[in-house]
Amino acid sequence: MLKIIRDKLPELLTAWARGARVLVPRERGGTRVFLPWEGEGELALGQGNTLEPPKDLFFPRTETMYRYQVQGKDASLAEEPAADARQVLVGVRSCDAKSLAIMDDAFLTKGYVDEFYRQRRENTRVIALACTEASPTCFCTAFGIDPGRAEGVDVQMWPVEGGYLLEAVTEAGQELLRQAGDLLAEEGDAQPPAAAVPPLQVDVSGVTEKLQRMFEHPYWTAVSRKCLGCGACTYLCPTCYCFDIQGENQGDSGYKFRCWDSCMFSEYTRMAGGHNPRPSKKERLRNRFLHKLQYFPERYGKFACVGCGRCLDRCPVNVDITRVIREVKEVTL
Amino acid sequence: MQRVLQYMGLEPERFQARWVSGSEGPRFAETITRLTEDIRALGPNRKLRDGA
Amino acid sequence: MKGIQEQMRARARELLAQGAVQMVIGWEKGTFWYLSPPAFVTDPEDCDRLVWDEFCTNNLAKYLLDYKHTGDRIALFVKGCDARGIVRLLQDNQIDREKVYLIGIKCPGVKDGRQAAALGEARRGEVPLAEKCRYCTHPEPVLYDELLAGDAAAREAAPGEGRFAEVAKVEAMSPDERYAFWTAAYDRCLRCYACRNVCPACNCRECIFDRSQSGWCGKQMQRSENMFFAITRAMHVAGRCIECGECERVCPEGIPIMALNKKIIKDLNELFGEYEAGVDLEKMPPLGQYKLDDPEEFH
Numbered sequence: 001m002l003k004i005i006r007d008k009l010p011e012l013l014t015a016w017a018r019g020a021r022v023l024v025p026r027e028r029g030g031t032r033v034f035l036p037w038e039g040e041g042e043l044a045l046g047q048g049n050t051l052e053p054p055k056d057l058f059f060p061r062t063e064t065m066y067r068y069q070v071q072g073k074d075a076s077l078a079e080e081p082a083a084d085a086r087q088v089l090v091g092v093r094s095c096d097a098k099s100l101a102i103m104d105d106a107f108l109t110k111g112y113v114d115e116f117y118r119q120r121r122e123n124t125r126v127i128a129l130a131c132t133e134a135s136p137t138c139f140c141t142a143f144g145i146d147p148g149r150a151e152g153v154d155v156q157m158w159p160v161e162g163g164y165l166l167e168a169v170t171e172a173g174q175e176l177l178r179q180a181g182d183l184l185a186e187e188g189d190a191q192p193p194a195a196a197v198p199p200l201q202v203d204v205s206g207v208t209e210k211l212q213r214m215f216e217h218p219y220w221t222a223v224s225r226k227c228l229g230c231g232a233c234t235y236l237c238p239t240c241y242c243f244d245i246q247g248e249n250q251g252d253s254g255y256k257f258r259c260w261d262s263c264m265f266s267e268y269t270r271m272a273g274g275h276n277p278r279p280s281k282k283e284r285l286r287n288r289f290l291h292k293l294q295y296f297p298e299r300y301g302k303f304a305c306v307g308c309g310r311c312l313d314r315c316p317v318n319v320d321i322t323r324v325i326r327e328v329k330e331v332t333l
Numbered sequence: 334m335q336r337v338l339q340y341m342g343l344e345p346e347r348f349q350a351r352w353v354s355g356s357e358g359p360r361f362a363e364t365i366t367r368l369t370e371d372i373r374a375l376g377p378n379r380k381l382r383d384g385a
Numbered sequence: 386m387k388g389i390q391e392q393m394r395a396r397a398r399e400l401l402a403q404g405a406v407q408m409v410i411g412w413e414k415g416t417f418w419y420l421s422p423p424a425f426v427t428d429p430e431d432c433d434r435l436v437w438d439e440f441c442t443n444n445l446a447k448y449l450l451d452y453k454h455t456g457d458r459i460a461l462f463v464k465g466c467d468a469r470g471i472v473r474l475l476q477d478n479q480i481d482r483e484k485v486y487l488i489g490i491k492c493p494g495v496k497d498g499r500q501a502a503a504l505g506e507a508r509r510g511e512v513p514l515a516e517k518c519r520y521c522t523h524p525e526p527v528l529y530d531e532l533l534a535g536d537a538a539a540r541e542a543a544p545g546e547g548r549f550a551e552v553a554k555v556e557a558m559s560p561d562e563r564y565a566f567w568t569a570a571y572d573r574c575l576r577c578y579a580c581r582n583v584c585p586a587c588n589c590r591e592c593i594f595d596r597s598q599s600g601w602c603g604k605q606m607q608r609s610e611n612m613f614f615a616i617t618r619a620m621h622v623a624g625r626c627i628e629c630g631e632c633e634r635v636c637p638e639g640i641p642i643m644a645l646n647k648k649i650i651k652d653l654n655e656l657f658g659e660y661e662a663g664v665d666l667e668k669m670p671p672l673g674q675y676k677l678d679d680p681e682e683f684h
Contacts, residue, residue, distance in 0.1 A: 027571060061607075062604075062605040062606045225448075230581075231576070231577035232577040259605055260605075314577055314637040316443070322416075336652045341567045342566070380595075383605075
């Protein structure tokens, strides 16, 4: 196992930043988010998660898909330049690492590959940082996630006294560690620290099967009363991937873009004629939970929740997915 | 509105509102002329441009 | 504060059992000790869920719109700011006074849940007042059908100075600094609309921002559209903002929304004379009426 002392980490990031954009948790306006490393400044690699998940780096809030120009009866299209810039994402927690596998299912499998997503995903190396202390809102272990070792990453890091231990998991990860040169020292017998134990526990077994029989249950009316119908939960969720496609037209030219969308909004399901099959927040909130806990597992064999706790942390009215899971399992049909 | 724009660091002269009745043609023309001159003096707006 | 909580439960139980109301809206204990989210009780047997503690932060007024088209009569617990929210909704003809039963609580000011989480339960006594309560001018409800007699006295109205301190800070900046300040804030905006949805002054049946095809404001999460959203919403609640501070509290990105709303309140006070929204049912907002001697600088 290799070790880097804490003070040398910025040098390592700078080394990786040659030829790639390095993104690492940093402070911004009182919150912590993944921001580019430009050679100097403070890092925010302490315990806990970033406010926003790293999904924006693969699936931007807003991205142009193509531009068009109309001349008389002719129209021409211009593709956007490929998103082939290399990225190195540093300090990803196990929950967020797992969320990438879930996003991969949605964007890359079942017969359609989303090129915008694929390019960014393939050009990004992921370096995980183990959790040794959980936040009160953490419940990743409920979904079988190990906060001490992430899945599907290139390098795993562990915080230890005075620095970090690093272990390459993939070939690309080994290459990244080679780039580090003498910033890393061999720590032959070093053991990774004990993983955090998330305080919030919830047993998710059987919840999908229960939900399959609960579509019309009055529980949804009760649970949705306090919901504000805002999109904070979906936009901060590492596994919510819904988007809308719209156009911005100016005279003879314009562009098509896609941007994040939220099933919590009335516009999300409103049809051209004005009919809305999800007319109130009851149907919308129900959809959010059914998508995460029933539809996604039915289609991909896994839950679309990683227990990162962001929705629970930021919901203005304390809509708590762990509580919903428990209550769903308890209600009588 | 101008006060809000100013507060956000934008040039307030870019937004002007005046009551002009449908029967006040010359006043309307005069208002628009003045507005156009004001904007021209300011030059192109560089703020709030996306991707800038 | 036990006394209030017990009275709350007792009154809720009586009102529901008598059939005087069909629902009671209050607060209950949430996932953590520092959360007391809104609670909706329809069964008299269920009233022990209701709590009153220093984390009963949410302004409940807005929920009445969800029941506007039902025949239900609803009882609502109101702090100072909740009551002002009710006055706003009444002035906008959004709710029927006869269908609402208001139980007032003299508010000692609520505590900051986020800071409570950071401090830990052992230091519960040290949790500071929520930002939104620091400059509260009306801790006692301005409108109610009955007032709960508390063993804890309501706090005094906060002294006036400080109320516009944030505004003064921004005003003192150069135009470019102000631009940098606001764009940095609104570049973060996720357009989740939590600020709008929680706001008792935002009660349009159809919001412009839910009609992205109308061409007014694109759905792009980017600087021009985010700023358009910010300015439009601020102007739309001009003269109607009750300073409950919920918008800023619910913002997941911590955007200083009240520094914008308060700027407008300050300007309106200068232009039209002192006015506080949602305090007096008879006093309409300055921008909701027309007087011959209104200042020319209305725009």
